[in-house]
Structure formats: C-alpha cells, structure tokens
Amino acid sequence: MIDLEESLDFGFEDIVDLSRRCKFSDCTHTNEPHCAVKKAISDGTLCEDTFNGYYRNKNEAEYVSKQKNKTKAVDYMKQLKLFQKS
Numbered sequence: 001m002i003d004l005e006e007s008l009d010f011g012f013e014d015i016v017d018l019s020r021r022c023k024f025s026d027c028t029h030t031n032e033p034h035c036a037v038k039k040a041i042s043d044g045t046l047c048e049d050t051f052n053g054y055y056r057n058k059n060e061a062e063y064v065s066k067q068k069n070k071t072k073a074v075d076y077m078k079q080l081k082l083f084q085k086s
Contacts, residue, residue, distance in 0.1 A: 018037045
C-alpha cells in the first residue's frame, strides 16, 4: 500500500516544490516568515483552493497514519500480554 503522505506529492508537485524554497524546513505555510507557499498564493502563482485541498488531504493522511500506529500498538500490547501469560 502506498504511504498516503507520500502519495500527496504526486498530486501537488507544485506545492512540494514551493515548500522546498521556504526559509524553514518545518514550515507549516501558515504564519512563518519567508514562506514560499504563502508568497505564491499572495502573488497568484498558486491557487489558494489548491493549497487548502493539499492541506486538508495532508491532515487526513496524518490522521490515518496515527490511527494505524495506534492499532499496531494495541495489537502489540495484546500479543505481549498473551506471551506473558504463557
């Protein structure tokens, strides 16, 4: 299965490319100074709706990833308890 966060790169290459030009590598594209994404939105190079779609999809991918990790942790704890009982 393709990693959801990585698959966003295929649909939003322009945003990924702009993100690499931000001053800060962990830029959230919200309030940081020298954000290339926000600059592109303000000068009309990038459509704000496109960015909002990317951001929404990214948040959903992060949520799904966290849920999968929680499920794995719960399964691991169940297996550990079974092992300890035997």
